[in-house]
Amino acid sequence: MTYPIRRRYRRRTAILLFSLFTLSACGGGESGNGTAGNGGSTAGGPHLWSLVTDANGLGDQGFNDLGKQGVEESAESLGGKASVIQSGSQSQFVPNLQQAVASGSTTVTAVGFALADAVTQVAKAHPNSRFILVDAVAVDAAGKSLPNVAGIRFREHEAAFLAGIIAGKTTKTNKLGFVGGVELPSVVRFLTGFQAGVKQANPSASVRTAYLGNFNDSAKGKGLATAHFDAGADIVFEVAGGGGLGVYDAAKTRGPGVWVVGTDTCKQRLAPDNYLTAATKDVPGAVLRQNQAAADGKFTGGEISLGLAEKAVGVCEETFAGLPAEVKDLVEKAKEAVGSGKITVPSTPDELSRFTPTAP
Amino acid sequence: MIRLPAIKIQQGLSSRPFLSAGSFLGTLALALAAAVPLIYLAGTDPVTAYGALLRGSVGDQYALSETVVQATPLLVGGLAVALAFHAGLFNIGVEGQLVVGGLAAAAVGVNLDLPAAVHLPVAVLTGAAAGAAWAAIPAVLKAWRGVHEVVTTIMFNYLAFGLSRHLVAPGGGLASATQPSASDPVADGARLPALTETTRIHSGVLLAVAAVIAVGWFLYRTPAGFKLRMVGANPTTASFHGVGVRRVQIGALMGSGALAGLAGASEILGLYGRYLDSFSPGYGFQAIAIALMGMLTPLGVLAAAAFFGMLAAGSVGLQSVGISRELINVVSGLVVGFVAAQPALIGAYLRRRRKRQASGQGEDASAAPADVDARSAHV
Numbered sequence: 001m002t003y004p005i006r007r008r009y010r011r012r013t014a015i016l017l018f019s020l021f022t023l024s025a026c027g028g029g030e031s032g033n034g035t036a037g038n039g040g041s042t043a044g045g046p047h048l049w050s051l052v053t054d055a056n057g058l059g060d061q062g063f064n065d066l067g068k069q070g071v072e073e074s075a076e077s078l079g080g081k082a083s084v085i086q087s088g089s090q091s092q093f094v095p096n097l098q099q100a101v102a103s104g105s106t107t108v109t110a111v112g113f114a115l116a117d118a119v120t121q122v123a124k125a126h127p128n129s130r131f132i133l134v135d136a137v138a139v140d141a142a143g144k145s146l147p148n149v150a151g152i153r154f155r156e157h158e159a160a161f162l163a164g165i166i167a168g169k170t171t172k173t174n175k176l177g178f179v180g181g182v183e184l185p186s187v188v189r190f191l192t193g194f195q196a197g198v199k200q201a202n203p204s205a206s207v208r209t210a211y212l213g214n215f216n217d218s219a220k221g222k223g224l225a226t227a228h229f230d231a232g233a234d235i236v237f238e239v240a241g242g243g244g245l246g247v248y249d250a251a252k253t254r255g256p257g258v259w260v261v262g263t264d265t266c267k268q269r270l271a272p273d274n275y276l277t278a279a280t281k282d283v284p285g286a287v288l289r290q291n292q293a294a295a296d297g298k299f300t301g302g303e304i305s306l307g308l309a310e311k312a313v314g315v316c317e318e319t320f321a322g323l324p325a326e327v328k329d330l331v332e333k334a335k336e337a338v339g340s341g342k343i344t345v346p347s348t349p350d351e352l353s354r355f356t357p358t359a360p
Numbered sequence: 361m362i363r364l365p366a367i368k369i370q371q372g373l374s375s376r377p378f379l380s381a382g383s384f385l386g387t388l389a390l391a392l393a394a395a396v397p398l399i400y401l402a403g404t405d406p407v408t409a410y411g412a413l414l415r416g417s418v419g420d421q422y423a424l425s426e427t428v429v430q431a432t433p434l435l436v437g438g439l440a441v442a443l444a445f446h447a448g449l450f451n452i453g454v455e456g457q458l459v460v461g462g463l464a465a466a467a468v469g470v471n472l473d474l475p476a477a478v479h480l481p482v483a484v485l486t487g488a489a490a491g492a493a494w495a496a497i498p499a500v501l502k503a504w505r506g507v508h509e510v511v512t513t514i515m516f517n518y519l520a521f522g523l524s525r526h527l528v529a530p531g532g533g534l535a536s537a538t539q540p541s542a543s544d545p546v547a548d549g550a551r552l553p554a555l556t557e558t559t560r561i562h563s564g565v566l567l568a569v570a571a572v573i574a575v576g577w578f579l580y581r582t583p584a585g586f587k588l589r590m591v592g593a594n595p596t597t598a599s600f601h602g603v604g605v606r607r608v609q610i611g612a613l614m615g616s617g618a619l620a621g622l623a624g625a626s627e628i629l630g631l632y633g634r635y636l637d638s639f640s641p642g643y644g645f646q647a648i649a650i651a652l653m654g655m656l657t658p659l660g661v662l663a664a665a666a667f668f669g670m671l672a673a674g675s676v677g678l679q680s681v682g683i684s685r686e687l688i689n690v691v692s693g694l695v696v697g698f699v700a701a702q703p704a705l706i707g708a709y710l711r712r713r714r715k716r717q718a719s720g721q722g723e724d725a726s727a728a729p730a731d732v733d734a735r736s737a738h739v
Binding site: 055095 | 422426429430522525529530538539540541560627631632633634636638639640641672673675676679680684685688689
């Protein structure tokens with residue numbers, strides 16, 4: 001396993017060349033140091049609305065993209081600049097949040113419950129910085145929420161309730177399917193709200209549930225949706241992020257007659273002929289709302305719960321043209337009843353089992 | 361058994377510090393140079409990009425500390441891969457063993473009520489033991505039934521991911537009531553203490569450095585390490601010389617698993633303080649590239665892990681000057697590509713030099729001997 005290398009000087013020349021190469025790259029880097037000064041204080045200056053993504057990063061057609069939309073809308077309507085720092089992994093959350101704070105952000109928005117610990121850690125170290133945490137609440141060791149973190153929680157079940165009513169009224173087979181990403185509390189809220197809506201609109205219909213185990217396996221999403229259709233379901237509700245793309249694919253393959261109910265935003269273009277509606281969640285609006293408060297000097301921390309009453313969740317109404325007037329009417333009534341507190345939509349399986357439909 | 365010629369040549373190199381350091385730096389330089397056109401395509405210039413990368417990774421104390429934090433799991437994972445490689449085993453299951461190690465450490469940290477002095481060691485050792493246990497079945501299957509470890513360890517990765525997801529799903533044994541896809545925080549006594557106030561460097565870093573020394577000492581200074589390398593070089597010869605090949609293989613794969621488990625435990629007990637389902641972005645897979653780039657020597661793995669740690673830490677700096685963090689993936693992808701191409705490149709280099717040597721000595725000793733030499737470099 002030895003090489004008959006005799007001319008040592010050649011080897012040394014090679015090493016020397018390689019080292020020079022690397023060093024010159026380093027040297028070039030140092031000269032760049034002076035030119036691009038970004039950090040420092042913009043406090044008091046124009047606003048900087050920062051966003052730190054979770055490990056999925058931008059382009060997820062979901063949470064992170066919506067958060068980006070939120071900071072961009074903030075920059076547009078409140079002035080200043082929007083900045084997005086993407087995280088590649090769990091271990092980058094803290095340094096990315098630190099960077100956002102160090103660059104003098106007016107507020108730092110973090111999307112996803114996965115960032116809860118990291119936001120808590122950084123927010124404690126920087127009590128004068130303001131944070132917006134979507135889908136989680138930052139609490140200290142004693143369980144008290146931090147005053148400089150606005151933790152936004154959506155009442156997804158209220159949106160899904162309306163979608164469930166539409167689905168319950170639309171189904172012809174009285175069989176519905178559900179494809180979830182991971183069995184997380186927010187996904188479960190979507191499911192239970194949907195089940196309650198179906199129960200409300202069509203007590204004889206049933207919902208088959210299935211989970212992908214992740215939020216990106218669209219091939220498996222297609223497989224699960226196809227299995228639902230094969231079992232007689234004609235509507236599938238997807239709460240599976242990127243994995244949900246497979247659900248639209250499965251519906252398109254089946255052609256007209258089967259429907260998909262989406263999540264977060266109207267994504268009609270994914271399957272125009274099969275798009276029933278979506279249970280929406282206005283992440284950009286919620287971010288903008290908190291940033292507006294910060295701009296006005298009225299920022300408050302703690303848990304902020306947003307639902308139908310705040311018009312922060314709802315259903316995709318772009319597809320309403322194709323719905324019978326009776327269904328639209330029912331949705332409007334339910335919206336009012338939930339908004340006014342007349343109907344409390346269940347958010348856990350336990351609450352669902354005790355839920356009895358009442359006429360809205 | 362599938363023989364991997366690429367690894368042979370790497371092992372040959374490890375005994376030649378100058379050539380190995382040269383090819384290490386050469387691989388890096390080639391990858392960084394190959395990324396330059398892509399950087400221009402992305403609308404910026406290499407000076408800005410690499411400058412930001414350096415500033416974000418070694419520019420100040422905090423940046424440097426982040427490089428260390430990011431490199432730690434890669435280093436221990438890389439050692440795990442390297443240890444198995446020395447015994448001729450390709451452990452692709454480091455990722456799964458790392459996950460199981462983290463899970464076990466968290467289970468001990470959350471559920472046991474022990475005095476602080478023993479809680480931490482018990483949690484760390486349980487993590488390592490769980491990693492070893494996760495490697496045990498593939499090891500036994502390999503040693504006794506000849507089932508290829510590449511297949512079994514990959515399969516065990518999926519089992520580990522499933523186990524992790526199951527345990528932290530609602531109703532799972534480790535699930536936290538307040539934080540989705542995570543366990544409850546581990547007891548303070550089970551945390552690997554932080555080393556400084558302002559950075560995230562934790563004492564898992566010390567464990568990693570200890571692991572470098574321990575693996576180096578074991579491989580090159582103990583009879584057991586010699587036997588292990590002998591089995592890796594040629595199991596038949598090793599067997600003729602009275603080495604229990606099966607025992608060595610089982611020990612090597614389980615030792616590799618223990619290191620992987622340690623890497624997971626150190627992240628959970630040091631960095632996060634609770635088990636998080638997605639805590640590893642694929643450390644165990646990056647570790648394979650790191651082990652190969654480090655030519656399977658502990659110091660080489662240390663250097664390679666430091667480089668990948670710089671890439672991970674530098675992504676913040678890159679983004680602060682408006683460059684997409686995808687550039688990091690491009691550079692690390694290129695490094696992996698050049699590492700894979702290294703044997704061929706070195707082979708070509710040696711062939712060329714042989715040819716020149718031959719033509720310098722005389723016309724008669726030209727093509728044929730050069731060819732033979734080039735082939736021997738691959739064996």
